[in-house]
Amino acid sequence: MNIQKTIEQAVKNAVAKTYDVQIQQVEFQPTRKDFEGDITLVTFPMLRQVKTNPVQLGQRIGEFLVENVAEVKKFNVVQGFLNLVLSDSFYLNSFNETKNKKDFGKLSFSDNSKTIMVEYSSPNTNKPLHLGHVRNNLLGYSVAEILKAAGNKIYKTQIINDRGIHICKSMLAWVRFGDGETPESTGLKGDKLVGNYYVKFDQEYKKQISELIAQGKTEEEAKAEAPIIKEAQQMLLKWEAQDPEVIALWEKMNQWVYSGFEETYNNLGVDFDKNYYESDTYLLGKDVIAQGIERGVFYKKEDGSVWIDLTDEGLDEKIVLRSDGTAVYMTQDIGTAIQRVKDFDIDGMVYTVGNEQDYHFKVLFLILNKLGFNWANYLVHLSYGMVDLPSGKMKSREGTVVDADELMEQMTLTAKTISEELGKLDEYSEEEKAELHKMIGLGALKYYILKVDPKKRILFNPEESVDFQGNTGPFIQYTYARIQSILRKADFDYSEESTIPESYQLHEKEKELIKQILLYPEMIQLAAENHSPALIANYTYDLVREFNSFYQNVTILGTDNEAEKKFRVQLSKIVGEVIKSAFGLLGIQVPERM
Template identity: 80%
Template sequence: MSEKLEMMNIQEMLTGYVKEAVQNIYDVTLETVEFQPTRKDFEGDVTIVCFPMLRQVKTNPVKLGEDIGKYLQENVTIVSRFNVVKGFLNILLNDAYYLDFFNEIKNDPDYGFVKELEDPRKIMVEYSSPNTNKPLHLGHIRNNLLGFSVAEILEAAGNEVYKTQIINDRGIHICKSMLAWQRFGNGETPESTGLKGDKLVGNYYVKFDQEYKAEIEKLIAEGKSEKEAKAEAPILVEAKEMLRKWEAGDAEVVKLWKTMNQWVYDGFEETYSALGVDFDKNYYESDTYLLGKDVVNQGLEDGVFYRKEDGSVWIDLTDEGLDEKIVLRSDGTAVYMTQDIGTAIQRVEDFAINGMVYTVGNEQDYHFKVLFLILKKLGFAWADYLYHLSYGMVDLPSGKMKSREGTVVDADDLIQEMTETARTISEELGKLDGLSEEEKEELYKMIGLGALKYYILKVDPKKRILFNPEESVDFQGNTGPFIQYTHARIQSILRKADFEYESQLVSEYELQNKEKELIKQIQLYPETIQLAAENHSPALIANYTYDLVKEFNSFYQNVSILGAEKDMERQLRTQLSKMVANIIKSSFGLLGIQVPDRM
């Protein structure tokens, strides 16, 4: 059995030997071997759990551990010694194993990434998906950061990934902004006002709501009920008429719609650029809202759906623990579910994908359960590979946000605020002395955005977040700036290294504990990427990176790197430092975060 690392990881290799030991000693064929990390208070590099084996091997757990340990020590050259604590067999690996591993990977710029799979999955990740009646806000920031990062992680795990958004560019909410601009805009444009287009249009969405409320109050004062007033307010009636004209293709309404939507798209692009996210393709609801009707009609023929007496079309999902769901109204018009069915099918046709990730807030959990189930019932094999990346709300200490009232936390404003917060804290700490003003400005943006992204992505997507800008820009603790600062510190060490260290192979060397612990942490990176991809969780990457940085800082504080007495010590420790910096840059890249070389 080969012991080379590239053939299999250590657990896979030891599994074979443990099964061999039990077969030889007890004449029993083990089904599985269970491992766990060695507890800090025990000596060992990997722990084999003996208790599950007792179902097949009739002995006590300590004797079983001793027998397997002796067999491994005699037959596996990288096993130096072992100890048994109750039913836990702690294995110690020799230094040669760790040095061979490190020499293999230390010059690999793509360490941790799956370079080529024989049959990679083709996955589309949808995120952002904004409305064209307002700018992006704090909720969109979490959505964009999650979607972009998951796409990067899935690609690093060996998949072929396409990033997309569907822009909600039609409907009554869009007409509200258009009508308010028509009434109150006096022809102003982004150019004439100096405002980003999405902000300008968003202002008119707020203006519509203000006028609508005023009209409701007036009608109530005239004797109408609240329900009547809400339905009969002239500005809403006019907005509905505008929507009817848009759907009928009225030239004037369509022209205004195109003009104002373009203002918004231009504004979105600025925000996406500042945030560091991108897309391979945009879909527009104005193109997709009629999709799906033909699929429903086919499903009706096939008995997947049924028609009620009023002519509406439904699906009964009560046997699956859900309810009945409408897919076509009695007048034959589509609902959102119909569009989503059609859009999913269209995307598969466009990109030949066999999996999709939808980055949408947890208020839509039920919608996606129904969507995925309908697509399975329609017989699409790829429906087994659909995933709803559900996430919680983001709150600020100041409370909840409401778009109509203009109390949302604007994405551009937050990005700017993060830059200013980074500036204030950096200047207080004196972290950036010796840099030019231009270099400082670039760093403030990098630190501010890094703080924002890390603070949001280090949390499990399903959890709600209370976002505190000042807390996120802390140069201590589990924060983006702390990790960025460690990267800069390592770059400083590498600049000071006045000896050749990169091409040297270190062998016949007795590792100190801090060196070994750092190598063990480096070993976890490829597995962490795979786990993050399987779980669609950037938080696993973020928190792995923090653990790596903590391990490095402990190493940095306890051993001398450039001042080590022996050449081999200096070479290995400098190489280890460089590898840690490479992984920080790589893992932060998966989170969409840049790292500075100086801070």
């Protein structure tokens, strides 16, 4: 039952009957904590149509609602705010409906749903995944899960940047300095091995630049003439010409990287339905550009390069084909978007890419719109801020990035240290401890990153994230485990389908907890609309705080009142289910014991 819609219609009836005025909209907000009430009606917007003072209007509407809406028990008016108190029976009925619902809060895919592709990760095959990729993956995966819970059909994808000069740098350095070593011979993950050679290339390149500058070259000349960069450029030309030896090396080293990525993804708990590869897509889009020229969307300059003029839209001119006919990234992105719609018949896409690409996506979406693709209206750039560390900025070429695998390992070790200090896992076997340390460590990492609005920059502090108090993953996991302990100790049948009688008098803490539970479906829809896992994360924290307040203020298993005992255990059970469901949308596991 949607109580807000019921009250909204009753408010319209009240105003029509009392003042003979038809109002179109009714504005609600949650009741402030310092006033009695469950839902608040804001009367000020109505005063444009109803000629009276706000207090009198609130009084008249409140009286009408108490008389005509069974769920409204009483009211109070504070200035222009009408605070409504809902009956215990409303909350009990809502609770009884909720406790038997499977996948409470989630919607199923239906005829009215959308099919959406969510792109995330999209790494280069010249280095392992790092902390920036971690935020990207966690955001993309979580948004995909939230959109699915909101009733959409979802495809998760990544485009792997597996070609270009950066890839050739790693390949060339391995040929020059690798002495045939492999992941098997070194014991290194393949992505780390290849990443080491990317760093090695940069070291050698800088050395050659310094030597050339010492010989009298300018820095610009030295960078262009260093033998190793010329060799890398030559290797790229051979790759584009499909030289068998270069292609064989490229396939071998890329496979090492793919195996390494797969291991990292598995540990991080993310997955994909489809991988796209830049080596397959980099020529896409050229035919669309040709068609766009004929239709006047693009124009050619004297040197043969192709451009689009977006100055009327407040942007600038953008190149889409170079004068030699080669594509730029924009061309590829246009072609890849069109190809994805053909492959999956999707209604829209979400691109999880850092905020340094904000302008690129504005241009991309505008171009696709001008080309006449209606689905371009349903493209979203999930723009996010960088992740900083207390030690400063990361640099891939210099090998100073925070490696994703090492970060996850560090988080597990941090969870282990803090758990041992607190003595929380003393009764566990070593195997159980190891599993829990990983669950807590990864939960801490994911929650710390996802609780922040995607647009904001994050300063990541590993120790702060693994805290068993406050707005952290471990605090919420610990509360879930506490609830499971209550359920294990309940030595009576609390799961039967019987309902709590309407005569039951709700404790204030029970009522507040039910109110928080009932917000979950609305929060999923809101998080989906805003592409923001932070809304789910912070909702879950609020739910857990409300549960802990309930736990500290009422007796659950120790009460002699059987109806009370049964109701409170059922209430605890639902809170646990919502925590598990919400954390599932964030890609976080919850422990049965802790």
